[in-house]
Amino acid sequence: MIKFFLFLFVIYCLFESIRPNRVQSVATWLGLFQIYCQLFGDLLAIPIFAFCSLEAPRIFCKKSERNLRLISDPIFTSYHPCPWLISPWLSWIWLILVEVYHDFFQTYENKNYEEEYLTPSKHDAKLEWLHAEKEDAPILIILPTFTGHITAAPIASTSYNFHSKGWRVVVCAKVMADGFKSECVTQERMWCFRNYEDQENTILHIKQRFPEASLYGYGCSLGGALWGNYLTKKGKSTLIKGVVIYDAGLDFLKCGASADRRLPLFSSIISKNAAAGWLNWMKWKGIEECKVGENTITKSDAESLKSSLVKFYKLACLGNGFKDLSTYLSTTRTPYKKNSKFPVPTLILTSNTDVFMGREFLKEISALCKKDQNVINLVHRYGAHACRWSGWSAEDWQCSATFQFLHNVHEASRNNPLFMTEQLLSNTKKEDPKRPMSSYAGAVILLFVFLKVFIAPENEVFSFPEFPDFNKLREAGMGNFT
Numbered sequence: 001m002i003k004f005f006l007f008l009f010v011i012y013c014l015f016e017s018i019r020p021n022r023v024q025s026v027a028t029w030l031g032l033f034q035i036y037c038q039l040f041g042d043l044l045a046i047p048i049f050a051f052c053s054l055e056a057p058r059i060f061c062k063k064s065e066r067n068l069r070l071i072s073d074p075i076f077t078s079y080h081p082c083p084w085l086i087s088p089w090l091s092w093i094w095l096i097l098v099e100v101y102h103d104f105f106q107t108y109e110n111k112n113y114e115e116e117y118l119t120p121s122k123h124d125a126k127l128e129w130l131h132a133e134k135e136d137a138p139i140l141i142i143l144p145t146f147t148g149h150i151t152a153a154p155i156a157s158t159s160y161n162f163h164s165k166g167w168r169v170v171v172c173a174k175v176m177a178d179g180f181k182s183e184c185v186t187q188e189r190m191w192c193f194r195n196y197e198d199q200e201n202t203i204l205h206i207k208q209r210f211p212e213a214s215l216y217g218y219g220c221s222l223g224g225a226l227w228g229n230y231l232t233k234k235g236k237s238t239l240i241k242g243v244v245i246y247d248a249g250l251d252f253l254k255c256g257a258s259a260d261r262r263l264p265l266f267s268s269i270i271s272k273n274a275a276a277g278w279l280n281w282m283k284w285k286g287i288e289e290c291k292v293g294e295n296t297i298t299k300s301d302a303e304s305l306k307s308s309l310v311k312f313y314k315l316a317c318l319g320n321g322f323k324d325l326s327t328y329l330s331t332t333r334t335p336y337k338k339n340s341k342f343p344v345p346t347l348i349l350t351s352n353t354d355v356f357m358g359r360e361f362l363k364e365i366s367a368l369c370k371k372d373q374n375v376i377n378l379v380h381r382y383g384a385h386a387c388r389w390s391g392w393s394a395e396d397w398q399c400s401a402t403f404q405f406l407h408n409v410h411e412a413s414r415n416n417p418l419f420m421t422e423q424l425l426s427n428t429k430k431e432d433p434k435r436p437m438s439s440y441a442g443a444v445i446l447l448f449v450f451l452k453v454f455i456a457p458e459n460e461v462f463s464f465p466e467f468p469d470f471n472k473l474r475e476a477g478m479g480n481f482t
Contacts, residue, residue, distance in 0.1 A: 009037075010044065017041030017086070018048070020381075024355045025262035042087040050083040050392070060369040060377040067376055070345060070408045075401050081382040082394045088355055088384030094394060095387055098153045114173070127202070130159055130169040136212040138410050141203065141240075142171045143223030145386060154220045154246065154386050157396040161403055168213065172202055199230050207239055214413070216406045217243040220386055221356070224248025228342075236343045242409035244402045245348045247386050249361035250368070259356045266355065275302055342374040347405045349398060351383030 016023065016038040023034040056077045061067045085091045101107070115127045128150045140162045144155050150171040159169045207215060217240050219227040224245035231238060249255040260267040279302050282288070289298045350362055362379060369375045378401075380388070390397035 013037045013041035014045055015041070017045045020352075021359065022353055024353075024358060026265070027262055039087050039089060042090070043084075045086070046083045049081065049086055057381075058379040060366040060379070061375065062369065062373045064373060066345075066412070067373070069412070070405060071347075071376060071378075073404050073408070075397075075404050076378060079380060079388065079390055079397050079401075081380075082389035082391060084392075085387070085389045085394055086382055088353055088387070091384035091387040091389060094389065095153050095384075099151065102151060102153075102156065126173045127206075128171040128173045130163040132163070132166055132168040134166070135210065137166055137168045138214045138216060138406075139168045139170060139206060139210060140406070141206060141215060141217050142169065143199075143217070143219040143226050144171060144173065145221045145223060152220075154396065154398065158218060158220075158399040158402055161399040165403060165407075168210070170206060172199075196230060196233060199226065200234070203239055214410060215240050216410065218246070218402055218406075219243070219248060220246040221248055222252055224348075225250075225252035228346075231342050231344065231346065234343070235341070238343055240344055241413055242344050242406050243342075243346045244405055245346060246398055246402070247350060247354055247357060248348075249357045250364050251361075255357045255361055258358045258361070262358065263355055275304075279303070342372055344374060345405075345409050346375050347402075348375060348377045349380075349388075349401070350377060351380045351385075351388075353382050354385045356385040 016034055018041070022038060023031055026032040026035055057079065059071065059076075061071075085094055113129055113131075115129060140159075142150075142155055142159060144150070145152050150156060150159060150173060155171060159171060163169050203215065207213075217227050217231075219225070225248040227243050227245055228248065228250065231240065231243060256267070279299065282299060282302065289296050348365055350357065350365060352359065352362065354362075365375075365377050366379070369377050388397040388401075389395070
């Protein structure tokens with residue numbers, strides 16, 4: 001009886017692992033139990049993910065010759081998730097270990113230099129540069145993650161991948177400084193939807209330094225949301241020629257509130273780092289309070305940020321001119337709702353298992369692709385937030401895909417500027433590919449082996465069936481075997 005219930009438990013764990021819509025909430029005891037079963041199922045299913053093919057990413061875009069050529073390279077359909085990092089929780093642990101490794105061995109030290117300048121809005125800006133030999137080399141402008149700078153894993157891998165290909169890279173590190181390095185915090189203004197002027201001035205500053213270079217953008221998580229906000233507000237007058245947005249919803253504050261409701265532990269980890277940033281900045285400045293919009297924030301207010309992202313976003317909403325968080329979440333006056341048109345080719349990478357950005361936000365992005373010819377959305381079946389570990393060696397797939405897309409945009413715009421404005425051939429959305437039967441077959445084989453090993457009678461010895469002796473069968477006249 002115990003073996004039977006163990007068998008049912010294993011089946012259920014495998015189901016939670018390979019089901020199309022995995023559980024993303026621990027708000028209830030059932031959800032918490034399903035998350036634990038999902039993690040155990042991910043470990044059990046390592047052979048399935050290792051040897052069975054997974055479906056290609058879903059691609060949402062308007063069908064045009066330009067769009068099809070921009071994503072025609074094999075890299076866009078070759079993502080195979082790392083078998084032992086399918087679980088988002090293990091992916092984040094590996095992400096942290098990668099960052100700790102680079103910090104401990106100072107892998108990125110002395111490979112970049114920092115520049116500080118004062119924007120016209122009287123805010124200190126901090127840029128981290130990776131320079132190229134050619135003055136007209138294309139420039140990748142990176143807006144980092146919520147708590148990151150150039151050493152954050154996705155930012156670092158993308159930066160040095162582009163730099164190795166001859167690009168000049170600049171990371172806007174003053175955006176949101178590392179909460180554990182107070183010297184990185186240069187001002188109290190967090191990267192939010194009120195930083196449009198600073199972002200515009202930074203882009204103009206970079207263009208003035210390298211007038212012959214083409215500018216491209218990349219943003220991960222919050223940085224991606226900022227690029228979306230900037231492009232939809234700036235419109236066709238932007239100096240940017242192409243952008244990749246990585247795991248960012250159309251409304252970052254709504255995504256954060258959703259994560260706080262569904263995954264309080266995950267959101268508290270982020271909010272603690274955010275609180276450390278505020279407190280370190282205030283300590284560095286020697287002040288007891290600071291201004292956010294028209295509101296005064298004290299140390300006790302900053303301390304309260306540690307409990308949840310919602311409290312942090314309340315301060316962000318105050319800085320954006322809203323009365324409170326609920327007022328912001330209920331309003332329709334957001335930049336994306338005012339003008340949803342992206343003026344340049346934009347690749348948005350998302351994942352169906354991104355626990356920070358719930359699946360309801362994925363639908364918003366796919367709907368955007370139906371009416372905007374410049375937006376291409378690649379949705380992967382597996383991939384934690386800001387993690388696309390590929391293959392057994394856990395390589396960062398997204399940095400290669402990001403380079404290939406922006407390289408295609410750069411070559412196309414340089415060789416034929418009119419190519420970037422070609423008319424649409426037709427409007428379409430690629431059908432969601434079904435899961436290959438090989439994946440289900442792998443699950444059945446794994447269950448069969450488990451059944452034979454653990455459920456078989458004790459006196460039964462498990463063995464694979466032997467191949468028949470074809471010579472004896474041929475001599476007996478039972479078939480013509482070659």
